[in-house]
Amino acid sequence: MEDFLSEFPELSRETLRFIKKGFDASYRAFSREYGDAIEAVFDPVLYFLVWFEKLLQNSPWPIVLICFLAVIYFGSRKISVTIGSLFAFLLIGIFGMWEDTMSTVSIIGVCTMLSIGIGIPVGVLMAKSERAQRICTPILDVMQTMPSFVYLIPVVMLLGIGKIPGLLAVVIYAIPPIIRLTNLGIREVDREVLEAADAFGANPRQKLFQVQLPLALPTIFAGINQTIMMALAMVVIASMIGVKGLGQPVLKAITNQYFAMGLFNGLAIVALAIIFDRVSQSFGHRIQQHRSGSRE
């Protein structure tokens, strides 16, 4: 009796090992069987990612920088943000982190596009169907709270080490906010406006594209912003499984206790994060100007 109370009645070590081994073995068998096929599915993404990375790294740096600044200016329409970005990129280059930064920008870019491409349709589905929402919500909860290292394991087992598993890990980690906020944004659309769309005979597609998505756009944009930030945070962790970029020197710095190296690369990530955040936020504000009352 005393034993029972002091020690939690757990499975015997044998049984536990059997369960874990069995689980691992069957997953390994699954990945041996389908790993190549699944990898083949991601080939186009891989080609695009490699092409994009090479483009950024091999083009002359002034041209890349000018392109970046142009995107930043037209995204934010703010001189201050553009000049700040110029200095940030110059410092990054001077401190020898240009190539790694280009890698990181390319993977963040591709991850963001993938997240938007998958996340918005899933969010729309969740908003339209209660059942989809019931199924997706717990999955999203798991994706957001599961320690990211844990789902690196099956991804690596399935696809090995490299760009695509890293990309997958980043997308899995970064996609929940955009799904959740798309769902929220659509569900928050004023009931009376929807009723008006119905009363004028809009079909479900017209309702989605002319009413629900445009009205949800500011919320969706908050989701995109979150997704970019989370992708940046995940880049360091993903470097453990071979994603190139600013994460790798950070990882090296941790294992070898190179404080300065870690700090420089860390600051480069921070600089990227701030630039992405300012640009996407001011872009988000601009597209909802009609709400505020003042127009430029």
Next chain:
Amino acid sequence: MSEIKIQIKNLYKIFGKNPESALEQVKDGVNKDELLEKHNHVLGLKDINLDIKEKSIQVVMGLSGSGKSTLIRHINRLIEPTDGSVVVDGEDVLKMNDENLRNFRRTKTAMVFQRFALLPHKTVLENTMFGLHIQNIDEKDANTRARRWIDRVGLSGYEEKYPQHLSGGMQQRVGLARALTNDGEILLMDEAFSALDPLIRKDMQDILLELQDELHKTVVFITHDLDEALKIGDRIAILKDGIMDQEGIPADILLSPKTQYVKDFVEDVNRARVIKAKHIMSKLNGQDRDNAMFVDQDDFIDRFIDKVISDKPNCLIIKNKNNDEIGYLSTKRLSEILKR
């Protein structure tokens, strides 16, 4: 005289988990409170019968919770009834499939909402074109039609503004322009002017009446305001707790309220401003017409009461637009009506 445009027959609406079983209870005579208490269902509408004439303004009046907004949403089937039928131009709206229903909503009806329900991300012009975009009408045509109605409701110059930059009254003009641009024969107005300031509300009522003079739409107008109902309604239906208490022309409702509820409602109304000569005249039947005064059939009492007092006629003769004598009103009857 004129055709019936919308025919609502034995319409029931019950909100709750199992409306069919609750419907039987209601038909067996269970009332609203009992239904809510014992069966946990809300009685929305009970046995509504209403024939709405073509080219007239039918007002549905009631306090909040009376089911008036529920009733208007049955006409374009934004709400499915529990039982009954809604027939528009001989076609049962409730039997339409999705495609037909959308076409019906696109071409036959247009709706104006209490809180405007404009699209905040579209300009006034784009909002006005909304119905036409839904119908995939080509851009140039839609643009011309929309601009015409924006002008007609007095909003020219504001085409490129966003709804947030306009006052409530102007926003509702956009709502009205959007509905009129759709060019349906039926205009559904759900408390369209209730959210507006009294002065602006009066303006909007005048605009509506002026437009109606020219457009002759079949208008169903929901309101909780008796003055508004009397001012614009050709006929008024009064709802209470989902039941129709009385339906008729404004003068009938004022002069012979059927229930205590209606009586309470109409008690404080200034009759002189609501009742027209034609409502209270009797037939011309060789009455003594010494010292008679002539009055137009559409004049309200307060238009000619001063003249009656100063000229002291013995009786009034009512004339129509062609100047034919059509009715007779004694001064005694007139003073009875005003004294109530």
